[in-house]
Amino acid sequence: MxxxxxxxxxxxxxxxxxxxxxxxxxxxxxxxxxxxxxxxxxxxxxxxxxAGVVLTRAGTSEVSTTDERFALPTRGELASDQQFLDGARASWRTQTPSAMSQRVDSPEDAPTHVLWAGNTPAGKTAVVLQAQHADKSWATSVGLVVNDQLISFESQTAENPQHGVFQFGPKDSVFLVLERSVPVQHSMRATRGQDGALSREWRPLTMTDGVAVVTAEQGDKPLFVLAQTPPPPDDFNLDQQLLYPRTPITPQRAYIPYTGLGWNDRRFATAEPEYLPSGTVIHDLYETLHRARLVDYRIGSITSGQWHVIAALPGDRTALVTEFENQLYAVIYGSDGSLQRTIVGPPVLAGGPLPVRFHLPDGLGIVLADYGSGIGPDGKSDAWLAPANTGEVQVMTAGSTTVVPLN
Known part of the structure; x- marks a missing residue:
């Protein structure tokens, strides 16, 4: 007392x-x-x-962890470069506090460990670990240091190991993937077949010293999944297995402007149809097209249209046209709202009159759209369903008329 x-x-x-x-x-x-x-x-x-590891530093309290990676020696071609290792640890300690708003819960006195150090297309690169105080079996802050700059980090636990993929380097084209207990499969890009459907070729990712470094080229969209064997090319239901890349704290590429049409809201190309898609249907349009293998996985930025044109079709059917990644797509519904068909169309013709020209199959007509313009012989506002045999159409914009060929 x-x-x-x-x-x-x-x-x-x-x-x-x-x-x-x-x-x-x-x-x-x-x-x-x-x-x-x-x-x-x-x-x-x-x-x-x-396996338990107790990490201490002179004059500090103990920080315990069962993350076995702390007991591993530093690997990679720069593992013996002590000056670089010391610099990477110093960069982590001095640069992490400015990024604490992103919820890294490592105590400042917890020792650090360089798991891997090597050369990448971005320069000298290190993966730095630091034990966290947590009520879990283990918790670790994992940071990526490139040329003595903290590029990115994430908080990992035994229950939630996160994704272990870091995207960085020139134009964010470099991907560093940490080894996991389950093999990692990767695919560099999707290809579209003659039927309009996408496919992806998957291959095992080869790990060296516990990491893999992948460099993307122009047009690539690398994806990584946890799977014992490569998935089939037509399997587009891997969303739960995808490893989402951790992007840089400060992006390494300039801002990429939105390249879509920038339109909003819906327009009718005909009189209002029998079936009118609800807000839920519109919201789920990406999933509908993705399940049909017409649009790729939504990883990173994807420019999707905030607009859609609706047209009544024969047989009480309804067509809905929109854009994803500057490509036009159409979905046809029955009068009861049942999905009947998904169709990939031509690219958006941005920068000129009548950027939307979608020839529907089976002679159903041509969906034309140019928000703010009058289209066709009657000058229908914004959108018009032209007969399938229409060879050219008048477009009036701001008092000026242009004849646009449709063939």
Whole structure:
């Protein structure tokens, strides 16, 4: 009770809320209990045969972890470059606080460990680990340091190992993938067949010293999945297995402007149809086209249209036309809302009159759209379903008329 008596003597003339002293004493006991629990847990892990690592630094408290990566030697072609390793650790310690708003929970006094160090197209690169205080079996901050600059990081736990993929380098074209307990398969790009459907060729990702470095070229869209064997080329249901890249804190490429049409809202190319797609249907349009293998996985930025043109078709059917990644797509529904057909169309013809010219199959007509313009012989506003045999059409914009060929 000496602490309590001393506290009461010091605070005799200080007005504190009732129960304040009790809360202070309880907090002290809780901190002592937490230290005891951590110590007991580490002892139990070692006694139970589970690899446990206790990290210490002179003058600091212990930080325990069962992340076995801390016990591994540094690997990679720069593993013996002590000057670079020291610089990478220093960069992590000095540059992480400015990024703490992104929720890295590593105590400043927790020692760091360089898991891998090597050369990449972006320069000298290191993967740095730091143990976190957490109520889980282990928690680790994993950072990517390139040329003594902290590029990116994530918080990993045993229950949530995150994705272990970092995207960085010139034009964000370099991908560093950490080895996992499950093999990583990768695909560089999707290709479109004559039927309009996409496919992806998957291959095992070869790891060297616990990492793989992949460089993308213009037009590539690398994807990574956890799978024992490469998925079939036509399997576009891998969303739950995808490893999403951690992008740089400061993007390495200039801002890429939106290249779509920039239109909003819906327009009718005909009178209002029997079936009118609901907001939910419109919201799920990407998933509908993705399941049909007409649009690729939504990784990174994807420019999707915020507009759609609706047209009534024979047989009480409804056509909906929109854009994804500057490509036109059409979806045809029955009068009961049932999905009947998905169709890939031509690219958007941005920069000129009548950028949307979609020839529907089976002679159903040509969906034409140019928001803000009058289209066709009657000058229909914004959108018009032209007969299938229409060879050219008049487009009036801001008082000026242009004849646009449709063949």
């Amino acid at each position: 000496q602490l309590k008596d001393a506290f009461e003597a010091v605070t005799e003339n200080v007005d504190v809320r009732p129960g304040f002293l009790g809360d202070v004493m309880t907090g002290a006991r809780r901190r002592r209990t937490r230290k005891l629990v951590i110590t007991t847990a580490v002892v139990a892990l070692i006694a139970g045969g589970v």
